[in-house]
Amino acid sequence: MNSREITTQISKAADFLNLKKWDYGASFSNDYSVQVDKGEAKQLKASQKQILTLRVWNQFNLVGITTTSDISESGIKKALKQANIASDFGNKNESTEFSPLAKDPIKVKEVKKRNPVGIKKLLTLLREAEVKLIESHESIKSVPYNGLSESFFERVYANSEGAFRSYSKSQAALYLYARAEEKNKKPRSSGSVKLGYGADDIDIESCIKEASNKTISHLNYSSIKTDKYLICFSPESFLTIINAFSSMFNARSIIDGVSLSNKNSIGEKLSTEALNIYDDGLHEKNISSTPFDGEGTPTKRLCLINRGRIENFIHSESTARIFKTTPTGHAGLGSKVSVSPDWIVVEKSEENIDLKTALDHSTYEGEFVYIEELNAIHAGVRASQGSFSLPFDGWLYKNGKKISIESATVAGDFKYLLKNIVNIESSQEVTTSGISPHIWVDELSITGDA
Amino acid sequence: MLSSQIKSNEIVFGSCNKDLLEEIIFYGIGLGADFIEIFIENTDNSSVLAEEDFITSVSPSFGRGAGIRIFKGKKDGFVSTNDLTKHGLMRSVSQAIEMLDITDNKREVFNGLNKHRDYSLSKKKWINEVPSIHEISEKLLVSTKSLKKNNKIITRKGSYSRNLQEVIIASSDGTYVSDIRLHQTVGLNVIASDAQYRSSGSRRFGSSGMPNEFRLWDHEKAASDVFESSMNMLYADYVDAGQMPVVLANKFGGVIFHEACGHLLETTQIERGTTPFENKLNEKIAHESVTAIDEGISEGSFGSLSVDDEGMEPEKSVLIKDGILKKFISDRAGELRTGHKRTGSGRRQNYSFAAASRMRNTYIAKGEHSKEDLINSISEGLYCKSMGGGSVGATGQFNFAVEEGYLIKNGKLTSPVKGATLIGEAKEVMPKISMCGNDLELAPGFCGSISGSVNVTVGQPHIKVDSITVGGR
Numbered sequence: 001m002n003s004r005e006i007t008t009q010i011s012k013a014a015d016f017l018n019l020k021k022w023d024y025g026a027s028f029s030n031d032y033s034v035q036v037d038k039g040e041a042k043q044l045k046a047s048q049k050q051i052l053t054l055r056v057w058n059q060f061n062l063v064g065i066t067t068t069s070d071i072s073e074s075g076i077k078k079a080l081k082q083a084n085i086a087s088d089f090g091n092k093n094e095s096t097e098f099s100p101l102a103k104d105p106i107k108v109k110e111v112k113k114r115n116p117v118g119i120k121k122l123l124t125l126l127r128e129a130e131v132k133l134i135e136s137h138e139s140i141k142s143v144p145y146n147g148l149s150e151s152f153f154e155r156v157y158a159n160s161e162g163a164f165r166s167y168s169k170s171q172a173a174l175y176l177y178a179r180a181e182e183k184n185k186k187p188r189s190s191g192s193v194k195l196g197y198g199a200d201d202i203d204i205e206s207c208i209k210e211a212s213n214k215t216i217s218h219l220n221y222s223s224i225k226t227d228k229y230l231i232c233f234s235p236e237s238f239l240t241i242i243n244a245f246s247s248m249f250n251a252r253s254i255i256d257g258v259s260l261s262n263k264n265s266i267g268e269k270l271s272t273e274a275l276n277i278y279d280d281g282l283h284e285k286n287i288s289s290t291p292f293d294g295e296g297t298p299t300k301r302l303c304l305i306n307r308g309r310i311e312n313f314i315h316s317e318s319t320a321r322i323f324k325t326t327p328t329g330h331a332g333l334g335s336k337v338s339v340s341p342d343w344i345v346v347e348k349s350e351e352n353i354d355l356k357t358a359l360d361h362s363t364y365e366g367e368f369v370y371i372e373e374l375n376a377i378h379a380g381v382r383a384s385q386g387s388f389s390l391p392f393d394g395w396l397y398k399n400g401k402k403i404s405i406e407s408a409t410v411a412g413d414f415k416y417l418l419k420n421i422v423n424i425e426s427s428q429e430v431t432t433s434g435i436s437p438h439i440w441v442d443e444l445s446i447t448g449d450a
Numbered sequence: 451m452l453s454s455q456i457k458s459n460e461i462v463f464g465s466c467n468k469d470l471l472e473e474i475i476f477y478g479i480g481l482g483a484d485f486i487e488i489f490i491e492n493t494d495n496s497s498v499l500a501e502e503d504f505i506t507s508v509s510p511s512f513g514r515g516a517g518i519r520i521f522k523g524k525k526d527g528f529v530s531t532n533d534l535t536k537h538g539l540m541r542s543v544s545q546a547i548e549m550l551d552i553t554d555n556k557r558e559v560f561n562g563l564n565k566h567r568d569y570s571l572s573k574k575k576w577i578n579e580v581p582s583i584h585e586i587s588e589k590l591l592v593s594t595k596s597l598k599k600n601n602k603i604i605t606r607k608g609s610y611s612r613n614l615q616e617v618i619i620a621s622s623d624g625t626y627v628s629d630i631r632l633h634q635t636v637g638l639n640v641i642a643s644d645a646q647y648r649s650s651g652s653r654r655f656g657s658s659g660m661p662n663e664f665r666l667w668d669h670e671k672a673a674s675d676v677f678e679s680s681m682n683m684l685y686a687d688y689v690d691a692g693q694m695p696v697v698l699a700n701k702f703g704g705v706i707f708h709e710a711c712g713h714l715l716e717t718t719q720i721e722r723g724t725t726p727f728e729n730k731l732n733e734k735i736a737h738e739s740v741t742a743i744d745e746g747i748s749e750g751s752f753g754s755l756s757v758d759d760e761g762m763e764p765e766k767s768v769l770i771k772d773g774i775l776k777k778f779i780s781d782r783a784g785e786l787r788t789g790h791k792r793t794g795s796g797r798r799q800n801y802s803f804a805a806a807s808r809m810r811n812t813y814i815a816k817g818e819h820s821k822e823d824l825i826n827s828i829s830e831g832l833y834c835k836s837m838g839g840g841s842v843g844a845t846g847q848f849n850f851a852v853e854e855g856y857l858i859k860n861g862k863l864t865s866p867v868k869g870a871t872l873i874g875e876a877k878e879v880m881p882k883i884s885m886c887g888n889d890l891e892l893a894p895g896f897c898g899s900i901s902g903s904v905n906v907t908v909g910q911p912h913i914k915v916d917s918i919t920v921g922g923r
Contacts, residue, residue, distance in 0.1 A: 037721070040525060044549040047530040047802055051513075069513035069532050082510045089498075089508040089583055119549040144722035145844065177844055179724065189844035226691045256501065257605040257641060335507035336499065376849045379839035380871060384605075384641050385648040389871045389921050391849040407847050409871055409921035411691075447691035447873070447921035 003028075003156040003166050006071060010054065013077045014160065019084060021057035023098060023159035025294050025333040026050070026071070033149035034122045036130050038142065044119050052076070053333050055096075056083045062090025065335040086335070096337060099317045099327050102163040102296035107282055109289060114150075114170040114198030122148045122199060126174075129204050133178055136212040139219055143211075145177035145191065150199050157296040157333075165292050172199040176211040180219055188221065188404070190214035190373075190393060193432055195287045214372070217395070221404035224396055224448030230368040230422075231410065231444045232361045235346075235429040235436035237371045237392065242277065242344050243433060244381045244388065245414045249279075249304045249312070251319035252339035258384040260415065261310065263323065268310050271418040274352035277305040279314060281329065281342030285430045289343070294333035299342060302328050307349050314339055346436035348424040359423040359440045367398045369446060371410060386414045408448040417441055461516070461534040463492045463616050464574075470536055471620040472563055478520055478543040479560045479622055482552035485521040486543070487621035487782075489759060490514075490534065491801040497611040498583060500590035508583055515801040520546040524787050528804040563626035569756040570616065573630040577614055579661035580632070586610050586664065590636075593669040597640050599677050602684065605641035610634070610664065615800075617759070625761035633658050633752065633905050635894060638672055642680040649868070651680035651854075656752040656894030658905065663750070679836060679854050682866050689855060689867035689922035695831035696872065696915050697824045697858065701893040702837050704908035707742065708812050708897070709840050710848040710876040715744075715769050715777075716795075716807040717784025718900055726846060726877045727775055735775045736880035739817055742770040744779055746794060746810035752894030753810035753907040757794075760805050764794035769812075773881075781807040799902025806901035813909030817886025824885050824914040826861040832870060832920055833858050846875050849921075871921035879918060887912035 001009060006026065014022050029049045035042040053067045054076075064087025066079040126148040133143050150172040158164040177191030192210035196202040233241070247253035248260050261268070281289050281299040291299055295317050303311040315323065316331035316339050332338035348355075361370060371394040380390040389411035395402040423440035461467050471488060478486040492514045499507035516539060517530045527546035531538055581589075590608040597606040615631045639652035653676050657663040698706065719725035727735055736742075746755045746764025757763055760782050767777050780788070781796035784807045796805035825833060833856045840850030852870035856863045892909035 041550075042525060042721075043804065044525070044527040044546075045529070045804070046527075046545055046549065048532065049530075049802065050532055065509055067509070067511035067513075069515060071532075078512070082512070086508045086510055086583070089505050089587060091504060091506045093504045094506070120551065142723050144724045179844065187845045335509040375843060376839075376841035379841055379849065379851045382650065382851075384650060387869060389851065389869055391843070391847065391871075391873065407873055407875075407919070409849065409873060411869060411871075411921060411923055445691070445923045447871075447919065449693075449919055 001071060003154065007158045007164060009073060009076050010080070011160070013080050014056070017080055017084065019056045019080060021160050022055060023157070024052060024054045026052045026156045027153055029151055029153035031149060031151045032116060032119055032122060033147055034119060034126050035147050036123070036126050039127055039131065041123055044123065046119070052079065054079045054083050056080060056087055058084065058087040058090070061095060062087050062092065063096045064088070064090055094318055096318050098159050098161060098163070099295040099297040101298060101327055102157070102159060104298050106165060106291040106298045108167065108291045109282065109284070111169065111197055116150060116152065117199045122150065125199065125204060129176060129208055133176055133208045133211055136208065137180070137216050139180040139182050140178045140212065140215060141181050142179050143176055144179050146175060148174045148199065155290060157292060157294070159296070163296050165296055167291055170198055171287060172196045172202055174202050174204060174207050176207055178211050178215040180215045182219060188215060188218040190218055195432055197287060218393065218404040221406040223450035224405045224408050224446060225450040226447045228443045229446050231441045232368055232370045233439045233441065234370065234372050235438060236431045237374045238346065238436050238439045239344055239431055239434045240374045240377060241388070241417070242346065243341065244377050245383055246341045247383045249310070249314055250339050251313040251315045251323055254313065255319060255322060260386045265310050269308055270305065270310060270415065271308040272354055272421050273307040274349050274355050274424050275305055275308050275421060276303070276347040276349045278303050278345040278347070279341045279343065280345045283343055283345060283435070285435065286343040293329045293331045295327065295331040295337065297327040297329040297331060299329040307351050314341060344434035346434070347428070348426060348437060352424070355423045356440070357423060360425060361438050365400055369405070370395045370397060388412060388414065406449065408446055411445045411447065417444065459536045461490050461618070466566070467618060468563055468566065468626065471626065474539050474543060475560055475620065475622050477540055478547065479558050481547045482554065482557065483520040483522060483547060484558055485622050487519045487760065488539070489517045489801055490618040492616040493800070494577065494614045495612065496583065497609065498586050498590060500587070500594045500608040502606055503591060503595060505587045505591065516542065517801040517804065518542045518546055519804050520550060521786065522550045522552055525550065526783065526804070530802040558622065560622045561624065563620055564624040567627040569627060569629040573632070576630060576632050576661045580612055580634070581664050589669060593638060593673055596670055596673040597638065597677055602642045602644050603640050603677070603680070604643045607639050608637070610636045619759065619761040621761060627757050627761045629757050631658065631755065632661060634664050636664060636667055638676045640676055640680050642684050644684060647684050649680045649683035651676040651683070654894060656905070657750050658752055658754050660750045683854055683868055686866035686868040688869040689832065689920060691920060691922040693917050694920055695828045696918055696920065697828065697831070697833045698910070698913050698915065699835045700887065700889050700911050701891045702895070702908060703834065703913070704813050704893065704910035705837050705840060705895065706848065706850055706872065707814055707910060708809060708906070708908045709842050711880060712744065712809050712812045713842060713899070714846065714876055715779055716809070717778050717780040717788045717790050718806050720778065720788045721784065724844065730775050733775055734773050736770050736773040737883045738773040739886050740770055740773050740880065740883050741768065741815040742813070743767065743815060744769055744809050744812045748811050751811045751892060751907045752905045755810065758796045759798045760796035762792055762794040762796065764810060767793045779807045779809060781805055797901060797904045799904055803901040806899070808899060808901060808904055809897060809906050811892060811907035811909070813890065813892060814886060814911065814913060816888050816890035816911045819885050819887050821887050821889060821912045824887060824912050825858055825863060827885065827914065828858045829860055831858040833863055834872070846877065848876065849873050869922050873919040873921050879915060882916040882918070883913050884916050885914040
C-alpha cells in the first residue's frame with residue numbers, strides 16, 4: 001500500500017469501528033550499509049522498514065495510540081482497536097488536538113532526488129577510504145569504527161479532517177574512526193562524520209583528511225592539572241552542549257518541571273548581548289531537514305536567544321495552547337507528544353562591544369584549553385539541574401605550543417557557562433548538528449590526571 | 451485447506467513453519483551461502499507513564515519482522531524485512547546473496563532442520579498472566595502518590611514497560627527453535643527543589659520471565675529509597691576533583707565493570723582490535739580478589755534467556771578467576787573470526803539487527819569483607835552509593851557519573867557530595883580493586899551496542915578501588 005492507500009484504509013477501518021477522529025504518522029525506509037575490516041567486507045546490511053503510529057480520540061475526546069510495523073488491512077484494524085482501548089487511559093489532565101497548522105503550506109527544499117548507488121559501490125568506496133586513511137600516517141594502524149550507508153525514506157502525516165502531508169528524501173552517511181598506536185604510548189583514536197543527500201555527494205576525501213589529522217594531532221599527549229581554565233569550544237562541542245540543555249527552550253520540559261526555565265522566562269538575560277541562537281530545521285545546510293513535524297506542523301526558523309535573552313520556546317500543539325501561542329513545528333508523535341529542537345544555529349549579533357575579540361583560536365598566544373569534542377553526554381549532563389561533567393577530546397595551548405590532553409573532564413553549570421562567554425568568533429562552521437562559531441568561556445573546571 | 455496454504459506461503463507464529471524455513475534455507479545454500487540463519491520475531495509491547503497523580507501516557511505497540519544473515523567465508527550479509535511471506539523472505543535471501551557477490555561454485559550441504567525445540571511451551575500463558583493496563587496504572591499512581599512526602603518534591607514520575615517477544619530461529623546447521631521472552635521494568639524518579647538547590651533521584655527494577663513480578667514489587671520501599679536519595683543530595687556540595695580511593699556500592703555499581711571491562715571481553719572487540727585483553731588469556735588482568743562472571747541462567751534476572759538469538763542455550767562463563775582472564779564472550783561470528791567458542795551470548799535488540807556477542811547477567815563475585823571493612827580501610831575517599839550512566843571511549847577510557855556520593859573521612863561516611871564522575875581505564879583500574887564485599891546484588895539495565903539495546907543485569911558486592919580519578923569542580 002502507498003501512503004494514500006494507507007490513509008484510505010485507515011479511514012475505512014475507523015468508520016467501521018465508529019472512530020470519528022484520528023491521525024497518523026508513518027515512515028517507510030530502505031537502508032543499505034557496509035562496514036569493512038582491513039580491506040575485507042565485514043558486514044553488509046540492507047533493511048526495509050515500515051512504522052505506523054496511529055492516534056484515535058474517543059467519545060470523551062481522550063486520546064489513545066498504537067505503533068505497529070504491520071501495515072496490512074488486518075494490522076491497521078488491530079492498531080485502531082488497540083489505540084481505542086488505550087484511549088480509555090488517555091490523559092484527562094491535558095488534552096491533545098490536531099495542530100491548527102496541519103493544513104498550512106509547507107516549504108520543501110529543492111533537492112535533486114538521488115538513486116541508490118548499491119552495496120557494491122558503497123563497499124568499494126569504503127574500502128578505498130579505509131586504505132587511504134591507514135596510509136595517511138605510519139601510526140594509524142586500523143579504522144576499527146567505519147561505515148558507509150544510504151537511506152531512502154518517506155514520511156507521512158494525515159488526519160481525519162483531511163490533512164495529508166508526504167515527504168520523500170535520501171540521505172547518506174560516512175564515518176571513519178581511526179586508531180593510532182606508537183611504542184610505549186597509549187592508543188589514540190579520533191574520527192570524522194560526513195553527511196550527504198546521496199553517497200556520491202559525500203566529500204570522502206575531506207572525511208579521510210579530517211579523521212587522519214585529528215587522530216595524528218592526539219599522538220603527543222599529556223595529562224592536565226586539575227584547575228579552572230579559559231576554554232575555547234569548537235563549533236561542534238558548543239552545539240553539543242546547547243543541544244544537551246535544550247530543555248531550557250522546551251515548553252514540554254517546562255510544563256513537566258524538568259527545565260531550568262519557567263513560563264515567565266521569556267526575556268530572561270542568559271548571556272552576552274552578542275549571542276543569538278536559532279532553531280532552523282529548514283536551513284539550506286541541514287541535510288536531515290524535514291518540512292513538517294510529527295503533528296503535521298510546518299518546520300520553521302525560530303529565534304531562541306536574541307541578544308543574550310530568551311526569545312521563544314519550542315512547542316507542540318498542546319504546549320502551544322497552554323502557553324497561548326502557536327505550534328512551532330517541533331513535535332514528535334507519541335502517546336505523550338514530545339518536543340525537541342531540529343538544527344541549532346549560533347550567531348554573533350551586532351551587539352558585541354563587550355567581547356574580548358583578541359581571543360581567536362588560530363592566533364591567540366595565551367594559555368587556554370581547546371575542547372574539540374565532548375563525550376558521554378547521556379551520562380554527564382543533568383539537564384534538570386543545569387550541571388554537567390563531561391569527558392572531552394582537546395588540547396592545552398601553552399607557551400605557543402599545543403599538546404593533546406589525556407583523559408580529562410570539564411564540569412560546570414550551563415547558566416554559568418552562558419554568562420561567562422567572553423568571545424564569539426566571527427566565522428561559523430557547519431557541523432552535522434548545526435552551525436556555530438568558536439565560543440570562548442572563562443573559568444571552567446577541568447579535572448585531569450596530572 | 452486454508453491452513454495449509456498459509457503454512458506454505460507465510461510464517462505463522464504458533465504453527466509449524468519447518469517446510470517453509472527449510473525451503474528458504476535450501477534456496478540460500480543453493481545460491482552459494484556457506485551458512486544461513488533466519489530470525490523471525492513477533493512483539494507485543496506496552497508502556498505506561500504516571501506523572502504526579504495522573505496517567506499521562508499509555509503506549510501499546512506491536513510488530514513483526516525477519517532478519518536473514520548469510521555467511522560466505524568470514525564476511526556476512528544481513529537483510530531485515532517486515533515481509534514474512536515466502537516471497538518476501540526469499541527476496542531477502544537473494545538480496546543478501548547479491549550483496550556478498552558470491553561467484554564460486556562451492557555448495558555447502560544442508561541436511562534439513564533438526565526436530566523443533568520449543569522453549570515457549572510453558573510460556574504461552576504469560577500474556578494472560580501479566581497485569582492489565584488498568585492494574586498497572588493503579589499501582590503506578592499509588593507509587594507516585596507515595597513519593598509526595600514533602601513540598602520539596604516538585605516532580606514525581608512512575609513508568610512501566612512490558613515487552614513480550616516471540617521468536618523463531620532456524621539455520622543451516624539444523625538449528626530450529628522457538629521461544630517467548632517476557633521483560634518487565636518499572637521505574638520511579640523525582641526532582642527535589644528548594645530555592646537554588648536541585649537534586650534528583652531514580653531507581654529502576656526489572657525481571658525476565660516473571661509475569662507476576664510487577665504485582666510483587668514493593669513500591670513503598672522503592673519510593674522511600676528514591677525520596678531519601680533526593681533529599682540527601684539536595685543541599686550537597688560539589689566534590690573536589692582529584693585522585694582518591696573509592697568504595698562502589700553493590701547492585702548498579704556493577705555498571706562500571708560492565709562498561710569498562712565487560713565490553714572489552716566481547717569478541718566483537720577482538721574483531722575490531724580494540725581490546726587490550728586480546729592476547730591476555732590465562733594472564734593476570736585484575737587484582738586476585740576479582741572473579742567475574744557472565745551468565746544467562748539466573749532465574750528471573752533481567753539478562754537471563756532460555757536460548758540466545760542464534761539458537762544456543764546460554765552458559766555460565768567465568769570471565770576472570772582470581773584476577774586471571776579465563777574466557778571471552780562469543781557469538782557465531784566471534785567464533786568464526788576469532789576462534790573463541792560460542793557462549794550462548796549472541797543477542798540483538800530485534801529482527802533488524804544481526805546478533806553480536808553481548809553480555810547477559812554480568813557481575814563480580816562476592817568476597818569475604820563487610821561493607822564496613824571497606825569503608826573503615828579508607829582515611830579520605832569517596833563512597834559511591836548510586837551510579838548514573840557512563841560510557842567507554844574508543845581507546846578504553848571510561849567516565850561514569852555518581853548519582854549519590856558521600857565523602858569518607860577516617861573510615862566513616864560523612865557529608866553528601868554531588869557532581870562526581872569516575873574516570874579511568876579498565877586495564878589500569880582492574881588491578882586496583884583490592885577488596886570485595888560479601889553482599890553481591892544484581893540490578894537490571896539496558897545495554898546499547900552494535901546489535902542494539904538489550905536487557906542485561908549488572909552487579910557486584912561493595913568493592914574498593916585503591917585509587918581512581920574523581921572529576922568534580
